Amino acid sequence: xxxxxxxxxxxxxxxxxxxxxxxxPYERVPVDIFAGETLTDEFAQLNxxxxxxxxxxxxxxxxxxxxxxxxxxxEGTSLLPDDPADRxxxxxxxxxxQSALMPTIAGLxxxxxxxxxxxxxxxxxxxxxxxxxxxxxxxxxxxxxxFVVETGYSVADIAVYAxxxxxxxxxxxxxxxxxxWIGRVEAQPGFMNDLEPYPANAQAxxxxxxxxx
Amino acid sequence: xxxxxxxxxxxxxxxxxxxxxxxxPYERVPVDIFAGETLTDEFAQLNxxxxxxxxxxxxxxxxxxxxxxxxxxxEGTSLLPDDPADRxxxxxxxxxxQSALMPTIAGLxxxxxxxxxxxxxxxxxxxxxxxxxxxxxxxxxxxxxxFVVETGYSVADIAVYAxxxxxxxxxxxxxxxxxxWIGRVEAQPGFMNDLEPYPANAQAxxxxxxxxx
Numbered sequence: 322x323x324x325x326x327x328x329x330x331x332x333x334x335x336x337x338x339x340x341x342x343x344x345x346p347y348e349r350v351p352v353d354i355f356a357g358e359t360l361t362d363e364f365a366q367l368n369x370x371x372x373x374x375x376x377x378x379x380x381x382x383x384x385x386x387x388x389x390x391x392x393x394x395x396e397g398t399s400l401l402p403d404d405p406a407d408r409x410x411x412x413x414x415x416x417x418x419q420s421a422l423m424p425t426i427a428g429l430x431x432x433x434x435x436x437x438x439x440x441x442x443x444x445x446x447x448x449x450x451x452x453x454x455x456x457x458x459x460x461x462x463x464x465x466x467x468f469v470v471e472t473g474y475s476v477a478d479i480a481v482y483a484x485x486x487x488x489x490x491x492x493x494x495x496x497x498x499x500x501x502w503i504g505r506v507e508a509q510p511g512f513m514n515d516l517e518p519y520p521a522n523a524q525a526x527x528x529x530x531x532x533x534x
Numbered sequence: 535x536x537x538x539x540x541x542x543x544x545x546x547x548x549x550x551x552x553x554x555x556x557x558x559p560y561e562r563v564p565v566d567i568f569a570g571e572t573l574t575d576e577f578a579q580l581n582x583x584x585x586x587x588x589x590x591x592x593x594x595x596x597x598x599x600x601x602x603x604x605x606x607x608x609e610g611t612s613l614l615p616d617d618p619a620d621r622x623x624x625x626x627x628x629x630x631x632q633s634a635l636m637p638t639i640a641g642l643x644x645x646x647x648x649x650x651x652x653x654x655x656x657x658x659x660x661x662x663x664x665x666x667x668x669x670x671x672x673x674x675x676x677x678x679x680x681f682v683v684e685t686g687y688s689v690a691d692i693a694v695y696a697x698x699x700x701x702x703x704x705x706x707x708x709x710x711x712x713x714x715w716i717g718r719v720e721a722q723p724g725f726m727n728d729l730e731p732y733p734a735n736a737q738a739x740x741x742x743x744x745x746x747x
Binding site: 369370378380381382384385386387388389390392393396405406408409410412413415416417419420421423424455458461462 | 582594597599600605606618621626630632633637671675
């Protein structure tokens with residue numbers, strides 16, 4: 322299978338981490354988002370929404386959306402529990418990560434690093450306030466659990482880890498319980514981190530993507 | 535099982551629709567978000583993030599996040615395909631709905647109806663621009679398919695329908711292919727629509743929720 326992938330994207334890193342921990346071979350196809358490579362007709366065939374990552378299995382249609390890819394890859398492995406109620410908790414955290422953690426933590430980090438927001442702007446302050454509340458909730462949750470879903474390390478940890486472990490780049494302070502959990506994630510078999518910094522062409526003014534996050 | 539539910543929430547309506555079409559009995563527990571009922575200690579036990587819906591099964595932990603609830607309820611039914619590649623496409627649309635359609639279409643609708651944004655504000659214009667692009671992509675997708683995932687009517691249709699069918703409330707025009715698909719959804723066995731208008735206490739200034747959408 323092939324992974325259409327952007328090195329500096331936390332959403333793409335989630336998939337690379339899961340693939341590494343599942344020891345699944347794949348061909349990585351680098352996509353330079355800010356050089357316009359998601360805006361081509363060819364990319365629209367893979368994902369009309371023009372986001373990365375997109376997984377292209379050998380025998381199925383292209384699959385965008387990191388959360389969907391994670392569930393799909395984890396099926397039948399230790400990264401997704403068998404019990405329906407436990408699985409549902411994994412789903413829950415995958416959706417929470419995409420609809421709450423990503424727009425706040427990852428959105429703030431991207432905009433500050435690439436000069437789209439200044440730290441004192443109202444846009445940055447609003448995202449920081451929400452991000453701090455969410456990190457507090459995450460800390461309360463992890464203070465009582467070894468992993469995001471208590472049955473064990475799962476794709477829920479992978480999804481939450483991807484942007485939370487770099488929240489400091491956005492000027493956010495990670496609560497102690499979150500730091501401790503990050504240590505547990507990084508101690509998992511097969512763990513690796515190849516998330517790259519945003520390249521120069523991601524700086525404000527250079528963007529050609531319809532998506533800004 | 536019990537559903538902690540807000541009548542005017544499209545995310546809650548998704549779950550009510552799935553439960554109705556699956557003919558599953560449940561007890562509805564109404565939650566008045568804008569009267570502060572998600573801000574109680576009791577509600578935090580169900581969902582620290584304080585969003586609705588929350589499904590409480592008879593024999594499992596509380597389950598927030600409409601996307602997670604939909605997958606969980608649909609497992610083993612006609613609303614979720616068996617084939618892994620087809621299932622993954624359903625997941626994909628559930629995530630896309632939450633991370634792209636909801637903040638734009640539902641976010642714009644909520645803010646206009648409740649007086650949080652005026653139609654000419656930059657916040658409304660930005661959301662409208664993105665919503666129009668996304669509705670265009672959805673129309674292109676549905677012009678070639680009977681349902682969101684071509685294997686048949688699924689929870690992906692339920693999720694996308696919930697806020698898209700009321701996009702007109704936000705001043706958005708639904709493309710013809712989307713209108714035609716809405717007709718096909720509404721013709722499904724067991725279809726019902728009990729989504730209510732936002733009540734008076736949802737108007738700007740009356741909000742006490744940490745979430746605004």
